[in-house]
Amino acid sequence: MEQNAVEAVELGGNIPDFSLWGMFAQADWIVQAVMIILLLSSVWCWAIIVDKVRRIRRISAQADQFDAEFWSGNSLEDLFDRVRRNPDHPMAMLFVAAMKEWQRSVSGTGKIAMGVQDRLYRVMRVTVSREMEGLESYLSFLATVGSTAPFVGLFGTVWGIMNSFQSIAVSHNSSLAVVAPGIAEALFATAMGLVAAIPAVVGYNKISSDLGRYANRLDSFADEFGTILSRQLDEEEH
Structure with missing residues (x-):
């Protein structure tokens, strides 16, 4: 690094700043735009991941508590009166x-009205679908960032390397001091692409798996509850 700085001074240029902020400030505006997009995408991905993980933990704990109350043997009407105002x-x-x-x-x-059993199952299916749709919101953004961020970073890499070759052509000097800043910026853009993509992919897979298990739990509860209501329907008809 010291040798590179000496070469830069001998060439009459400024000593390049290889800090994170320095590489960003010295980069071409296109590379800067790539870095900003990747940084904002990474921050938004982390916000989504943290929110979803906390929400899944909360609703899972609430489901455990509700499941215990449901199977406690108490009247379903009493349970309905307690939760109907604020489900x-x-x-x-x-x-x-x-x-x-x-x-x-x-x-x-x-x-009992005709077709009640079919309507009950239809209402429960619609409710499960609607609730899971809300829980799965923004997951597509994680998938998009996970699949595209490396390529966006690669675009910044290619652009930075092109700038390095242009510096060589303009200065007629192929020393490391000439090409190092552009190459550093290019590698920085690649690194930011990976920093954005890796958490997005891991978060998407983890959250999708947890939501899949939760959806199966809702489906199982709907089947069990539907069986209870169907049995009660048969008893009342006879």
């Missing part, structure tokens, strides 16, 4: 939606 997690929303449809299907005379 704050998907499993509670699924339960409330099904119970509301069940109550609407019972006429004032106590008779």
Whole structure:
């Protein structure tokens, strides 16, 4: 590094700054734009990852608590009265939606409307789909960054290397002091692409796996609850 600085001084140029900020400040505006895009993408990816991980942990804990209450043997009507005003997690929303449809299907005379079982399953499927769609929001951004960030960084790399070759042509000097700044900027852009892509890919795979297990849990609960309501329907019809 000291030898490079000496060569730069002998050439009458400034000593290049190889700090992170220095490489950014000395870079071509196109390379700077690439770096800014990758930095903002990385920050947004981390925000999504942290938010999703915290939310999945919260709704999983809430589902555990609700599941214990549901199978405690207490009346489903009492449980419905407690959670209907503020169903704050998907499993509670699924339960409330099904119970509301069940109550609407019972006429004032106590008779069960036709097709109630199909409607109950349809309501639960729609609720699961809607809740999972909300939980999966912004995951496509993680997938996009994970697949494209390395190529965006590579574009900055190619552009930086092109600038290095232009410096050689202008100065008619192929010493390391001439090409080092451009190469450093190019490698910095590549590194930023990887810094953005790797957490995005890991986060996407982790969150998708956790959400897949949670969706299976909701589906299992919907099937079990549907079985309970179907059994009660058969009892009331007979």
